Amino acid sequence: MQITFLGTSSGVPTRSRNVSGIALRLPQRAEVWLFDCGEGTQHQILRSDLRVSQIRRIFVTHMHGDHTFGLMGLLASCGLAGNPERIDIYGPPDLDEYLKACRRYSQTHFSYPVKVHTVKPGVVFEDEEFSVSCAPLKHRVPAFGYRITEKDRPGHFDVEKAKVLEIPSGPLYGKLKRGEVVVLPDGRKINGAELCGQTEVGRKVVYCTDTVYCESAVELAHDADVLIHEATFAHQDAELAYQRLHSTSTMAAQVALGAHAKQLIMTHFSPRYAPGNSIELRDLLEEARSIFPNTQLASDFWTYEVPRRIAKSVVAKV
């Protein structure tokens, strides 16, 4: 599970930061899921090592242009890149109508099915490995935060050890794999848990933008391995944040703290904090770290590998 930031500026692109777009790469299924798609997201993908043809799902937080104006171009290019079965898009109520209008006026015909799902708070997608849920945030237009939950995976079953113990293969293996205690035909009692590695605890990634500090962000981000939270403004400009319903880096840190997240990554920065200005992004970072030390600043093309929790306890044993 790798997160690649494709755009980390709020409102307008700058020379070094594009408008919002995040790719979540799921290597085990050769899929990429996008979160938001500001103008130029497909161009950023071209400049990264991601492949447009792997995009399978797109989650949109809200309808503002810096989060949506890259959708049509990307979807049109996906057809030419030879995309898979179909693309599922999840977003607020107006998204479907917006895309329909764009397709109609530009006479764009996708060569593959595109399905738009209007989200409501709760689970918006689920399969055997993942579930994605969303919660309303507090912005000038309806906005949703997303929580991607990787399901827990039972530890690896040690087939070699089972063979050495001369356990007959068949339905017994299934029980042992689930960690159950089993009585063999020869009377031996075998504890499945002893044949299984540790359960791989699923990871939780939460993305909250655009929003001013709100309790539903704290709830959505509960126990997250990574919380990606907008931090448009510095605390000194908190008045602007309240006016425009954006967050300061202090607010982002407070959400991470309240949610007991493991890691905070801030993004969606106002261009006013570009290097050389009286307040710079390192000031926003310092501000956040004084509240939530495990904080980082996102930058375009930065890839963050979400660590497995299991890794820690294995290390602890050694």
Place this chain on the structure above:
Amino acid sequence: MQITFLGTSSGVPTRSRNVSGIALRLPQRAEVWLFDCGEGTQHQILRSDLRVSQIRRIFVTHMHGDHTFGLMGLLASCGLAGNPERIDIYGPPDLDEYLKACRRYSQTHFSYPVKVHTVKPGVVFEDEEFSVSCAPLKHRVPAFGYRITEKDRPGHFDVEKAKVLEIPSGPLYGKLKRGEVVVLPDGRKINGAELCGQTEVGRKVVYCTDTVYCESAVELAHDADVLIHEATFAHQDAELAYQRLHSTSTMAAQVALGAHAKQLIMTHFSPRYAPGNSIELRDLLEEARSIFPNTQLASDFWTYEVPRRIAKSVVAKV
């Protein structure tokens, strides 16, 4: 008058070429006029020495996404860049409704007036220095070529010489500036033409895309100083050109030849001719030059200064 190519790829962006966008810089009035605005045009402007805040007019050839999907983002950014009085946009019938829909769904409010003009064949804009007219092309959707005509300017009036001749300043100056013959109060006859430099012949720039070869392009481009014409395909792929109603480089050259243009610049290239493929852009260039020698290939960020015709005759005199 400088033409800067911001995007020279057809359909999709590549690593080296963005989708369509051309800037015409008019230094004498500190204005930039855009022709087409594919996704990422504002990003290209950021990387050039053009200023978003100087954009005053945008001319759109047709509604396909690779010519329009950058409009909304650019217009939104113009507001933040502190744009001038207003922006006038010229384009096909659906453009106004498309922009309205985008503004509504994305809740984008421009901080300055934006006026959309639906074009019909003929003059679409005129002021003291310039006129812009358009003509229908032959594409899968309604498409218009544009002709920008700089009006002739009377030669520079030699004020010093007039002073030496002791011509009283006032209304007589105006007549002399227009090259008229004037009788002074003291009876002397003065020929204004002798006090004026040569008339500066206005330049004509013509932009034809997207289109298959058509007579109306030849007419529109008549006597152009520069014809910018699409050349999506090589002659070998002429069948594709006819199917999709695009041009080959042979067709572009035939239009330039038939129009007696001075210079042909080809653009809107299919990514299939990228370096390393069996047909490359230099093959398209050779193909065109065999018909119309004065041909060049556009590339992103290339700036072409449109030469003045007067310059030649001055040189000839020396």
